[in-house]
Amino acid sequence: MSDHPDGPAPYGEGTRAVRAGLPEPVKNEPPLPGPVFAAHFHLPGDVSGPYTYGRDTNPTWTLLERAIGELEAPGRQGREGVDDVETVVFASGMAAVSAVLLSQARTGDTVVLPDDGYQALPLVREQLEAYGIHVRTAPTGEDAQLEVLDGARLLWIETPSNPGLDVCDVRRLVEAAHAGGTLVAVDNTLATPLGQRPLELGADFSVASGTKGLTGHGDLLLGYVVCRDAELAAGIRRWRKIIGAIPGPMEAWLAHRSLATLQLRAQRQWGNALAVAQALADRPEVTGVRYPGLPSDPSHKTAARQMSGFGSVVSFTLPDRAHAERFMAALRLVEDATSFGGVRSTAERRRRWGGDAVPEGFIRFSAGAEDPRDLVADVLRALDSAGSGA
Numbered sequence: 001m002s003d004h005p006d007g008p009a010p011y012g013e014g015t016r017a018v019r020a021g022l023p024e025p026v027k028n029e030p031p032l033p034g035p036v037f038a039a040h041f042h043l044p045g046d047v048s049g050p051y052t053y054g055r056d057t058n059p060t061w062t063l064l065e066r067a068i069g070e071l072e073a074p075g076r077q078g079r080e081g082v083d084d085v086e087t088v089v090f091a092s093g094m095a096a097v098s099a100v101l102l103s104q105a106r107t108g109d110t111v112v113l114p115d116d117g118y119q120a121l122p123l124v125r126e127q128l129e130a131y132g133i134h135v136r137t138a139p140t141g142e143d144a145q146l147e148v149l150d151g152a153r154l155l156w157i158e159t160p161s162n163p164g165l166d167v168c169d170v171r172r173l174v175e176a177a178h179a180g181g182t183l184v185a186v187d188n189t190l191a192t193p194l195g196q197r198p199l200e201l202g203a204d205f206s207v208a209s210g211t212k213g214l215t216g217h218g219d220l221l222l223g224y225v226v227c228r229d230a231e232l233a234a235g236i237r238r239w240r241k242i243i244g245a246i247p248g249p250m251e252a253w254l255a256h257r258s259l260a261t262l263q264l265r266a267q268r269q270w271g272n273a274l275a276v277a278q279a280l281a282d283r284p285e286v287t288g289v290r291y292p293g294l295p296s297d298p299s300h301k302t303a304a305r306q307m308s309g310f311g312s313v314v315s316f317t318l319p320d321r322a323h324a325e326r327f328m329a330a331l332r333l334v335e336d337a338t339s340f341g342g343v344r345s346t347a348e349r350r351r352r353w354g355g356d357a358v359p360e361g362f363i364r365f366s367a368g369a370e371d372p373r374d375l376v377a378d379v380l381r382a383l384d385s386a387g388s389g390a
């Protein structure tokens, strides 16, 4: 932690999670100060000090930003408790994604996106193109984005990709991109900072939705950008100021409170995801099971090199739409809902949204923190029920 004389102390991830971003203890004050609800702060005379107006800064954000910075870049805490990474929190993951893409690219620039990424990326692409920015796309798998990097201003990576769960080699892409003067941003939503740390893999930005596994209770939306370069960070902060996509103090505080259990949730949920993936792999009616933690998965080798955990999301395909709908309806412990990473398992037939290029029977499944035996039993029972047409 920040008060260790030689820089970062060798604390484990659970210890870091429960202490992330906490201020120095103050007698008679709570360990995690409550949310500060303020549109403006007392500001006599000249404009100075950290807190002036609520669209620019808020003490509740400050603590959350410190916490996320500590998790995304644990080896990067400066000596006197001063982070040498900068974190900027946003109202949602998309606010954070758009902040990077729209603040960094100018008319005439080229941006490289994945063609199998989050379903709102095609909308961002349209907006970039409307501003005269060239967009190239390539799949996440097999590092295919390497082929279209030439002369780009920014490379956007999403690994593991949502919902296909392909993985690319971040270091390899970063090396190629930096050699050509291209900035690299990684969407770290699926892995969370416990599963993957893009800045350590060389990326310029780690960007994520805090709505999913980071906060894990399905009760708030949040996003963040972490980077090392002060000038890049200033551009992101400026973007937040002019767009105003700021998180509410209540959401920021709830998110910070949730971080304390991040490691506990992640351990249970990632274990459950693996158990579900293994159970699915044994079923004849299930095809295309994808989970980067399965040793047989095409993503596993690369994932194991750059990730310390493989996330809570498993994807697979049932024979057709009707079969998938019967499966969804038969589940008792798994909510039919979009989003992922929460403590209660969720799943959905992804094609109902129309966007992703996936089969009609494709299910995106997010393992929660239920007892593994109960969860696997529920999935197997729902498969049996869907298979019998009941």
Ligand SMILES: *Cc1c(COP(=O)(O)O)cnc(C)c1O
Pocket: 092, 093, 094, 095, 097, 118, 158, 162, 187, 189, 190, 208, 209, 210, 211, 212, 221, 222, 223
């Ligand atoms: C959900 C998600 C986002 C967007 O986050 P919101 O908080 O819903 O705005 C971005 N990237 C990925 C990979 C996501 O899963």
